[in-house]
Amino acid sequence: MKTRLFTPGPTQIPEQIRLSQAQSIIHHRSEAFSKIFVEVNELLQYVFQTDNGVFTFSSSGTGAMEAVIANTLNPGDEVLAVRGGKFGERWAEIGEAYGATVHTLDVEWGCAPPPAKIEEMLRRYPDIKAVCTQLVETSTGALYDIKEIGRIVAGTPAVLVVDAISGLGGEHFLADKWGVDIVVAGSQKALMLPPGLSFVSISQKAWRLVEQVNNPRYYWSFAKAKAALDKDQTPFTPAIALVVALRESLLTIRQESIEKVIQRHQVCASAMRSGVQALGLCVLGDPPANTLTAIELPQGVSEKQLSAVLRDDFGVLVAGGQARLAGKIVRMAHMGWVDALDVVSSISALEMSLHRLGYDLQLGAGVQAVEKMLLGVNHPGTRQA
Amino acid sequence: MKTRLFTPGPTQIPEQIRLSQAQSIIHHRSEAFSKIFVEVNELLQYVFQTDNGVFTFSSSGTGAMEAVIANTLNPGDEVLAVRGGKFGERWAEIGEAYGATVHTLDVEWGCAPPPAKIEEMLRRYPDIKAVCTQLVETSTGALYDIKEIGRIVAGTPAVLVVDAISGLGGEHFLADKWGVDIVVAGSQKALMLPPGLSFVSISQKAWRLVEQVNNPRYYWSFAKAKAALDKDQTPFTPAIALVVALRESLLTIRQESIEKVIQRHQVCASAMRSGVQALGLCVLGDPPANTLTAIELPQGVSEKQLSAVLRDDFGVLVAGGQARLAGKIVRMAHMGWVDALDVVSSISALEMSLHRLGYDLQLGAGVQAVEKMLLGVNHPGTRQA
Numbered sequence: 001m002k003t004r005l006f007t008p009g010p011t012q013i014p015e016q017i018r019l020s021q022a023q024s025i026i027h028h029r030s031e032a033f034s035k036i037f038v039e040v041n042e043l044l045q046y047v048f049q050t051d052n053g054v055f056t057f058s059s060s061g062t063g064a065m066e067a068v069i070a071n072t073l074n075p076g077d078e079v080l081a082v083r084g085g086k087f088g089e090r091w092a093e094i095g096e097a098y099g100a101t102v103h104t105l106d107v108e109w110g111c112a113p114p115p116a117k118i119e120e121m122l123r124r125y126p127d128i129k130a131v132c133t134q135l136v137e138t139s140t141g142a143l144y145d146i147k148e149i150g151r152i153v154a155g156t157p158a159v160l161v162v163d164a165i166s167g168l169g170g171e172h173f174l175a176d177k178w179g180v181d182i183v184v185a186g187s188q189k190a191l192m193l194p195p196g197l198s199f200v201s202i203s204q205k206a207w208r209l210v211e212q213v214n215n216p217r218y219y220w221s222f223a224k225a226k227a228a229l230d231k232d233q234t235p236f237t238p239a240i241a242l243v244v245a246l247r248e249s250l251l252t253i254r255q256e257s258i259e260k261v262i263q264r265h266q267v268c269a270s271a272m273r274s275g276v277q278a279l280g281l282c283v284l285g286d287p288p289a290n291t292l293t294a295i296e297l298p299q300g301v302s303e304k305q306l307s308a309v310l311r312d313d314f315g316v317l318v319a320g321g322q323a324r325l326a327g328k329i330v331r332m333a334h335m336g337w338v339d340a341l342d343v344v345s346s347i348s349a350l351e352m353s354l355h356r357l358g359y360d361l362q363l364g365a366g367v368q369a370v371e372k373m374l375l376g377v378n379h380p381g382t383r384q385a
Numbered sequence: 386m387k388t389r390l391f392t393p394g395p396t397q398i399p400e401q402i403r404l405s406q407a408q409s410i411i412h413h414r415s416e417a418f419s420k421i422f423v424e425v426n427e428l429l430q431y432v433f434q435t436d437n438g439v440f441t442f443s444s445s446g447t448g449a450m451e452a453v454i455a456n457t458l459n460p461g462d463e464v465l466a467v468r469g470g471k472f473g474e475r476w477a478e479i480g481e482a483y484g485a486t487v488h489t490l491d492v493e494w495g496c497a498p499p500p501a502k503i504e505e506m507l508r509r510y511p512d513i514k515a516v517c518t519q520l521v522e523t524s525t526g527a528l529y530d531i532k533e534i535g536r537i538v539a540g541t542p543a544v545l546v547v548d549a550i551s552g553l554g555g556e557h558f559l560a561d562k563w564g565v566d567i568v569v570a571g572s573q574k575a576l577m578l579p580p581g582l583s584f585v586s587i588s589q590k591a592w593r594l595v596e597q598v599n600n601p602r603y604y605w606s607f608a609k610a611k612a613a614l615d616k617d618q619t620p621f622t623p624a625i626a627l628v629v630a631l632r633e634s635l636l637t638i639r640q641e642s643i644e645k646v647i648q649r650h651q652v653c654a655s656a657m658r659s660g661v662q663a664l665g666l667c668v669l670g671d672p673p674a675n676t677l678t679a680i681e682l683p684q685g686v687s688e689k690q691l692s693a694v695l696r697d698d699f700g701v702l703v704a705g706g707q708a709r710l711a712g713k714i715v716r717m718a719h720m721g722w723v724d725a726l727d728v729v730s731s732i733s734a735l736e737m738s739l740h741r742l743g744y745d746l747q748l749g750a751g752v753q754a755v756e757k758m759l760l761g762v763n764h765p766g767t768r769q770a
Contacts (some may be wrong), residue, residue: 003409005409005410005411005412008411009622010410010412010413010622010625011410012409012410012412013409013410013518014677014689018407018408018410018626019407021403021406021626022404022406022407022408023403024388024390024397024398025390025395025396025397025398025403025573025579026390026395027390027392027395027702028395028580029704030702050443052506057444058443058444058445058448058580058581058623058624059442059443059444059604060443060604060621060623060624061621061622062603062604062619062621063443063444063604066603066604070601072487075601093603097601097603098601099601099603150535186622188410188625194406194410194624194625194627195413195443195622195623195624195625196443196581196623196624196625196626196627215483216455216483216484216600216601217480217482218451218478218479219444219445219447219448219451236444236445236446236448237394237395237446237571237573237580238445238580238581239443239445239448239579239580239581239587239624239627240573240579240580240581241397241403241406241579241581241626241627242581242624242626244580257426291523299471317412317415319414351627369501
C-alpha cells in the first residue's frame with residue numbers, strides 16, 4: 001500500500017525536488033550559492049507578487065511570525081490579531097510574549113473576518129501599528145479576504161501582516177497590489193518542500209516600524225537579514241540543502257506559471273468540496289480555501305477512528321482538528337503537488353472509510369461528484385458550457 | 386575535477402545521509418516520526434555524553450546560541466563571555482542584544498583562555514550567572530580546556546555554557562562528567578549533515594535560570610521545547626528531512642563509536658599539522674583543535690590568491706580568516722566524514738597551490754610528513770613503537 005500524505009503541511013514533494021536536496025553540499029559563502037540565492041529571491045518575489053525583498057530564515061513558519069513581531073512592535077505597542085483559529089491565536093500569543101498590547105478580533109472558527117470589523121477596530125484603536133492575520137487559517141480551512149482588508153489597512157497608519165503560510169502558491173494573492181506590508185510564508189505547504197525554511201517580505205511602510213523597535217533580537221534581526229540580502233547572502237548559515245531544493249520548487253512553479261498553479265488548486269478544491277457535499281458532509285471553512293478542506297464529522301464518526309481507517313486501510317494521512325476543533329473535523333489538504341486524481345483518491349478513501357465505520361452513504365457518490373465537477377458535467381450526459 | 390569541501394562547516398556528507406533526505410516526507414505528528422525522534426534523542430545524548438534531554442531547533446547554530454541567552458539571562462544579569470574569536474564575540478553580542486551585563490575575558494585570537502583567568506573573573510564578579518565559551522573557536526582553530534573550566538565553574542553558582550558547534554563529534558568531550566550545563570551544537574559540522582538543525586542540552590542547574598527568566602521568547606522557548614520533548618515531538622514543525630538524515634548520521638557515528646570517531650579526528654589533525662609544519666608554515670590554534678587547522682599565511686601569499694588557486698586548480702574549498710584574521714590565515718577543516726587520504730589531499734593541494742604562487746617549498750615535503758605521521762614513522766626506514 002502506498003502512503004499518501006494529504007496533511008496541510010508537510011505536503012507531498014515531487015521526486016526531482018526531494019533528490020535535489022541530496023546533492024553534495026555547497027558552501028554558503030561561495031559564488032555558487034549566491035547565484036542560487038539570487039535566483040531564488042527573484043522567484044520568491046514572483047510567487048509573492050511583490051517587488052519587496054524576501055528574507056529567508058532557517059526555521060519553521062512560527063519562527064518567521066516571531067521575527068515579524070520582534071522586529072515591528074515595541075512592548076506596549078498596539079496590535080490587532082484576527083483570531084479565527086489556532087494560527088490567529090498564535091499571532092496573539094507571540095504579541096503577548098513580546099509585551100505588545102494585543103487587541104483581538106474574535107471570529108467564529110471556520111469563518112473569515114468581516115473586513116468592516118477590522119475597519120471598526122482600526123477606528124476604535126487608531127494607535128494600532130499592525131494588523132496580523134492569515135491568508136488561509138490552516139486550522140479551519142477558511143480563506144480570508146486579504147484584498148479588501150488590504151484596502152482598509154492601506155488607508156490607515158497601520159501595516160498589514162499576512163501569514164500566507166498555508167495559502168501562498170495555492171490562493172490568488174497579490175502582495176503589493178493588495179497592500180500587504182509583510183508576508184510570512186513557509187516551505188512545507190504549497191511550495192512543495194520539507195519544512196525548515198520560512199520567508200518574510202517587507203514593505204517600506206513596515207520598514208519604518210523596524211527602525212523604531214528595540215526588542216532583543218539577533219537571529220531574527222531584519223537589519224541583519226537585509227544587510228546580508230544586499231550581498232546575496234543570509235546572515236547566518238542557511239539550511240543549504242533546502243535552499244537548493246527551493247530553487248527547484250520555485251522553477252517548477254514558474255514553469256507552470258503561478259496563475260495556472262493557483263487555477264489548478266481552485267479546480268482541485270472545488271472538486272473536493274463537491275465530493276464532500278455529495279457524501280452529505282459539510283465543509284467548515286466559509287469561504288473555503290483552495291489549499292485544504294476541513295470536513296465536519298458526522299455524528300457517530302470519531303476523528304480518531306476515521307483517521308486510523310484512512311491511514312491503516314488506505315494509506316491516506318490527514319490531519320484532525322486542533323484545539324477547540326479537536327475531534328470535530330478532519331482536514332484534507334490539496335496544496336502544492338496535487339492533481340485531479342489526488343482529489344479522487346482523497347474522496348474515495350474518505351467514502352470507503354466512512355462506509356467501513358458504518359456511516360450511511362452510497363459508495364461512489366463522492367467520487368462521481370468529483371468527476372462531474374472536474375469534467376464540468378452538471379447532469380448525467382450533459383456537458384456544461 | 387572533483388570538488389572537495391574542506392571548509393569548517395558545511396562539511397562533506399556521506400551519500401547514504403544525503404540520500405536519506407530525499408525520502409518521501411513523513412508527518413511530524415505521526416508515530417513514525419516520533420519513533421525516529423526518540424532514537425535521535427538517545428543518540429544525541431550518546432554523542433553529547435549527557436543524560437540531559439537535548440532540544441532540537443530548526444535553525445542555524447546561532448539560533449541555538451540566542452535561544453540559550455533568551456532562556457537563561459534577564460536584562461541586567463551578569464554573564465561572562467570568553468572572547469577569543471568571532472564566535473566568542475557572538476556570545477557577547479547576543480548577551481548585549483538581550484540587555485545582559487556582559488563581562489568579557491579577552492583572549493588573544495588563536496589562544497585558549499587560561500582557566501585560572503575564568504576563576505579570577507568569577508571571584509571578581511560573583512553574580513555572574515553564566516560563563517559562555519566555545520569548545521573549539523572555529524575562527525581560530527583553538528581548542529579550549531572545557532574539562533578544567535567545568536571544574537572551576539561547577540564550584541560556583543554560575544552555569545557553564547559551551548558552544549560545541551565545531552567540536553562535537555571530533556573532540557573528546559564529556560558534557561556531564563565535565564560539568565557542562567548547556568551544550569550548543571549544530572548539524573553542519575562533524576555531525577555530517579546539511580545546516581538547518583541546532584541542538585541544546587540543559588542541566589538541572591541551568592534549568593533553574595530558565596524558570597526565572599522573563600525575556601520575550603516563543604520559537605526559542607525552552608519550556609515549549611521541553612513540553613514537546615516529553616511527548617517525543619518538537620513544539621513547531623521541525624525540518625523533517627534533516628531529522629531523518631540526522632538519525633542516519635548519528636547511527637553512523639554510533640556504529641563507529643564516538644571514541645573511535647574522535648580518535649580518527651585526532652589522527653587526521655596530527656597528520657595535518659605535520660604536513661603544515663613540514664611546509665614551514667605555522668598553525669594558529671594553541672592548542673590546536675582536532676576538527677580544523679588554521680594556517681598562518683607566509684609573507685607574500687595572499688589569502689584570496691591561495692583560496693582561488695586551491696579552488697580553481699584543485700577543486701579544494703577552504704575558508705579564509707574572519708574579522709581581524711581576514712587575509713591572515715586559511716582554515717582547512719577535517720571534521721566529520723574525513724579520512725587519512727583527505728588529509729593527504731588537503732596538504733598536497735596546499736603545497737601545489739603555494740608552489741604555483743611562488744612560495745619556496747619542496748614539493749611533496751608536506752605529504753611526506755603526513756604519511757610519516759599516519760604510519761607512525763619518525764625517521765625514514767624506522768617504524769615507531
